[in-house]
Amino acid sequence: MRDVAVIGMGLTPFGELWDTSLRDLFAIACADCLEDAGVARDQVQSAYIGCMTSGLFVGQEHLASVLCDYAGLRGLAATRVESACASGGAAFRAAYLEVASGASDFVLAGGVEKMNDGADATYCLATAADQEYEAYNGVTFPGLYAMIAKAHMAKHGTTPQQLAAVAVKNHRNGAKNPKAQFPLEISEKTVLGAVRVAEPLGLFDCSPVTDGAACVLLAPVEFARKLGKPVVKIIGSGHATDAIALHDRKDPSTIPVVALAAQRAFKQSGLTIRDIDFAEVHDCFTIAEIVCTEELGIFEPGQGGPAAAAGKTARDGEFPVNTSGGLKSKGHPVGATGIAQICELYAQLTGNAGGRQLKNPRRGLAQNMGGSGGSCTVHILEVEQ
Amino acid sequence: MISPRYHREKPQRYRLEAGKCTKCGEIHFPPRKVCRKCFAREFETVELPRRGKVVTCTTVWIPPAEFDDQKPYVNAIVELENGVRLTVMISEAPPDEVDIGTEVEIVFRRLQHGPAWEVIRYGYKARVIAG
Ligand SMILES: [Zn+2]
Numbered sequence A: 001m002r003d004v005a006v007i008g009m010g011l012t013p014f015g016e017l018w019d020t021s022l023r024d025l026f027a028i029a030c031a032d033c034l035e036d037a038g039v040a041r042d043q044v045q046s047a048y049i050g051c052m053t054s055g056l057f058v059g060q061e062h063l064a065s066v067l068c069d070y071a072g073l074r075g076l077a078a079t080r081v082e083s084a085c086a087s088g089g090a091a092f093r094a095a096y097l098e099v100a101s102g103a104s105d106f107v108l109a110g111g112v113e114k115m116n117d118g119a120d121a122t123y124c125l126a127t128a129a130d131q132e133y134e135a136y137n138g139v140t141f142p143g144l145y146a147m148i149a150k151a152h153m154a155k156h157g158t159t160p161q162q163l164a165a166v167a168v169k170n171h172r173n174g175a176k177n178p179k180a181q182f183p184l185e186i187s188e189k190t191v192l193g194a195v196r197v198a199e200p201l202g203l204f205d206c207s208p209v210t211d212g213a214a215c216v217l218l219a220p221v222e223f224a225r226k227l228g229k230p231v232v233k234i235i236g237s238g239h240a241t242d243a244i245a246l247h248d249r250k251d252p253s254t255i256p257v258v259a260l261a262a263q264r265a266f267k268q269s270g271l272t273i274r275d276i277d278f279a280e281v282h283d284c285f286t287i288a289e290i291v292c293t294e295e296l297g298i299f300e301p302g303q304g305g306p307a308a309a310a311g312k313t314a315r316d317g318e319f320p321v322n323t324s325g326g327l328k329s330k331g332h333p334v335g336a337t338g339i340a341q342i343c344e345l346y347a348q349l350t351g352n353a354g355g356r357q358l359k360n361p362r363r364g365l366a367q368n369m370g371g372s373g374g375s376c377t378v379h380i381l382e383v384e385q
Numbered sequence B: 001m002i003s004p005r006y007h008r009e010k011p012q013r014y015r016l017e018a019g020k021c022t023k024c025g026e027i028h029f030p031p032r033k034v035c036r037k038c039f040a041r042e043f044e045t046v047e048l049p050r051r052g053k054v055v056t057c058t059t060v061w062i063p064p065a066e067f068d069d070q071k072p073y074v075n076a077i078v079e080l081e082n083g084v085r086l087t088v089m090i091s092e093a094p095p096d097e098v099d100i101g102t103e104v105e106i107v108f109r110r111l112q113h114g115p116a117w118e119v120i121r122y123g124y125k126a127r128v129i130a131g
Helices: A022-037 A063-070 A087-100 A121-126 A141-156 A160-174 A188-192 A221-225 A256-269 A286-295 A304-309 A326-330 A334-349 B003-008 B010-015 B065-070
Strands: A004-011 A046-050 A077-081 A107-114 A196-198 A211-220 A232-241 A278-280 A363-370 A375-383 B017-021 B043-047 B051-060 B073-080 B085-091 B103-112 B121-128
Touching: A004 A022, A004 A087, A004 A221, A004 A334, A022 A063, A022 A107, A022 A211, A046 A063, A046 A087, A046 A334, A063 A077, A063 A107, A077 A087, A087 A107, A087 A211, A087 A232, A087 A334, A087 A363, A087 A375, A107 A334, A121 A141, A141 A196, A141 A286, A141 B051, A141 B073, A160 A188, A160 A286, A160 A304, A160 A326, A196 B051, A211 A221, A211 A334, A221 A232, A232 A256, A232 A334, A256 A286, A256 A363, A256 A375, A278 A334, A286 A304, A286 A363, A334 A363, A334 A375, B003 B010, B010 B017, B010 B121, B051 B085, B073 B103, B085 B103
Parallel strands: A046 A077, A046 A107, A278 A363, B085 B121
Antiparallel strands: A004 A211, A004 A232, A107 A211, A232 A375, A363 A375, B017 B043, B051 B073, B051 B103, B073 B085, B103 B121
C-alpha cells in the first residue's frame, strides 16, 4: 500500500435547504472540492459516494449515475456506498483503499443526504435499526440512544447535566462554523428544559434533520507534496461491523464497534489515542459523544460524562472534540456526515478552520458510526511537519 | 407492510419460536441459518420463556406515524429467563412503573396501525408482573 493524502475539500452549507435538490447539493460540494484541489475533472478516475437512504427521503436510487452526471462527471466510475449514518466514512475508506492500492491516482470521496423533502424522517432513520425486531416494536433512533443513556446512567452515574454539557459545548463550537445548521450558543437550561423526545433525551440532546453534501479528493502523497500546500496524510483507517440490534449486544451502556474500528486504525498507524490532538466524534445524540469518547480511549469507561462537564473536550480543553460543532450544531445529513468530519480534520490540519482553529494540531481522528453501533469507521489524518 | 413479509415472521411474533443450535446449544431469536457461536447449520425449534427483567428502557414521546395513537409508550430491552434479549413495548403500564430490573411477562398484543388496506400487525409486548 502507498501513502495517500487529502488534497482538497468541498462542503455545502448544512441546513433545511428547500431550494436545493439532492443532485444539486452533491454537484456544489463536488465542484468546490475539485476547485479547492486544483485538479481538472478529467483527471478524476473514480468516486465513492456515501448516502444512507435517498430512496426513502426523496425517492431516488441509482445515485452514482445521477450525481456524477449533474456534477459534470458523466462517464466516471462511481459507486454509492451505504452503511446507515456511517455511509460517508465507508465511502472515504473505499476511496482511500483504491488510491493506496495503486489502482487509481485521483479518487473522490463524497457524501450527501437530502432529508427535508417531505418524508417522515423518524421512519426513514429507523431503517438503520433492525426493521423486524426493533422498529416493528416501536423503537425509534432517539429511543435506542435513550436506552443506551439510561444504561450508562445506571452503570456510571452519568447525569442529564453531563449530557447537556455536550450539547452546550458543540453549539459553542458550531457558532464559529459558517456552514453549521444551528450556529447558535445555547444554555444548559435550554437543553434540560427542551421538549422530551425519548427519556432521558430531549430535543437538544438530538442532532437535527439536515440537508447537505461534502466531498474530499484523495491522491498519492507524492503528488500532494508538489502542490505547495500542507500535506495531510491518511495514516490509519479502521472499519468494523457489529450486530444491528442493540439487544443483541452484551452491554447497552457500551458501543463496542467503535473500539474495534479504532483498534484497527491505531494498529495501522502504530499510534495510540495519546498521539492524537483532536477528534470529530459521531455525536448523533449527546450520549453518543460521551460513550464514543470512552470507546476511543480518550477517557476511561464512565468518565466521558464528567470529562464533558469539566470542559476537557472543549476547544481549549485537553482533548478537543467536535470543533466543527459536531452533528449536534453543524447538522447531520446522514450520508454526508462521515465526509464532513474529514473536511473538519483537513481544515484544522491545514490551518483553515477560521474562528474555531486549534493551535498547530498535528493529528486528528474522525469516528463515524452507523445505527445504534452496528457499524463504524475510524480515520486518522496527520499533517506533514 | 406486504403480507408475505408479515406471515414469514409469525412463528416468532405469535409464539416466540427460537432456533437452538443442535451442536452447541446457542439459542437464536429470531432463528438463523448459521450459528453465530459455532458456525453450525442445524437447529431445533424451541419456544422462549415468557418471563424476564428489564435491562434498559425509555419513554418514547415522538414515535413514527404507525405508533402515534399509543404515545407516550415505554420501549424496553428485556432479558428472558434463559438469557435471550428482546426489544419490546411495555403494555398496560404508566412509564413511571417501569425501570431497570422491573419484572415483566411477554404477552400477545396488537402492535401498530398501518393503512386500512394492510394487514393488522400483531406481536409480543411485555406486561409488568404485579407485586
Ligand atoms: Zn452452535
